[in-house]
Amino acid sequence: MSHALSPAPRFAGKTALVTGAGSGLGRAIALAFAAEGANVVVAGRRPAPLDETVALIGRSGGTAAAIAADVSHPEQVRDLVRGTVERFGGLDIAVNNAGVFRGGAPVAELPLADWQSLLDINVTGVLLALQAEVAHMRANGGGAIVNISSNLGAHRRIPGVAGYAASKAAVSALTRAAALDHIADGVRINAVSPGASESSMSLLPGETEADRAVRMKQDSPLGRISSASEVAAAVLYLASDAAASVVGTDLVIDGGSSA
Template sequence: MTTARDRFTGRTALVTGAGSGIGRTVALALATEGARVVAAGRRPEPLAETVRLIEEQGGKALAMSADVSLAADAEALVRAAVEHFGSLDVAVNNAGVFRGGPPLADLPEHDWHTQLATNVTGVYLALRAQIRQMRTQPAGGAIVTVSSTFGLHAASPGAAAYSATKAAVTALSRGAALDHIRDGVRINVVSPGATETSMSLRPGETETDRAERARATLPLGRIATTQEVAAAVLYLASDDAASVVGTDLVVDSGGSL
């Protein structure tokens, strides 16, 4: 049996949205456990910092600027993983955007299309490219999509469009899991609730304000850390979850109960 420190030794992992927040934490955690990491995102500077942090701890990583809403970019990420590191064994589809605040009737159409393009089309294109590679490999692969409790588990004012995209992401990933498990590709979902990232801050809210709100409203009394979400992602991506297929693992401090 592998230990907690070597579950991904000899494996290549692709993480989208790896320049900050949950994505960066997942990339670092995978590297800590032995994975070679392709860190993907739109902006090169944060990705370079993620790679620097991985290399500082002795890991191997490659930064790749990409827009996952473009098929050519999604395919280029998979190609880079195989060309640089020899395989694609794990993929974490974490890239996502939130354009919310106003009620749905006042949401600009551009914001709807932006969220749909990245959150839904981007996941579809990423899954398609990743599965096509993984099903050619003798050992297959594991994919984890980062969705949200907004969608199938919870709702919030000003987040109707975002919630719709995340519900679609969960359904898309679970459907793909059923389609491709016999191809040796195991797909699951992690749905975080409020997490220690800037996305969970309400307009004008400080981190102290957010902590006070969490103490009053969440059963656990606090929001999740990015490390806790990453732990759920790594579990589903690892052989520890070898018989877990198409699950949606909620990490939300009890908020959707």
């Protein structure tokens, strides 16, 4: 009698960097990579939540390290990539998930400070991360990058979130442009655009998770939010060898809301 061998973890021996990994989707993505054998560096502005993510990964038998960094500061992003390489010997996969949400005002009343924050973190932060990540990857045999955008922006618009939608539309466009610029360097770049998902960003002001579930039964064709694990699964696919010919795609995960 023969026994089938268990498949090797998809990311065994590889190192993945996940920004915005102190909570929500970023934490779920980091946990998913660790569960599939990757060494994971979790990054964010506040050390305490990052340490919690590292502890969760450790308790599950994975390997992770935390590096505090603000993606809107070029030197901190360069230090983040350098620190990742020093800790684990390389950088094979990067997930640029760090972002902020500012909403609730129409364009005519959009505070300039909110607009600037959205651009600094959601757009410039992704650009700076791409520059540092690509610089290492193209000099070291290539890699895969997944940017986290949103279904709000290039795919869908709703009132009151023009600044956020504009910033995420920029991420979607930047992803496609960067993908064309750097596929010849051996760096595959794609995006995932979640809709309402298992994250605090999808809660309206004062709304509970139970309230959100009721609202989504009406607002989403699927009738619910996407789970964090469903979004993470899409990210891991795009980062994996199974997606070797997927270049410059923007994969929407929103239960049909932007269909």
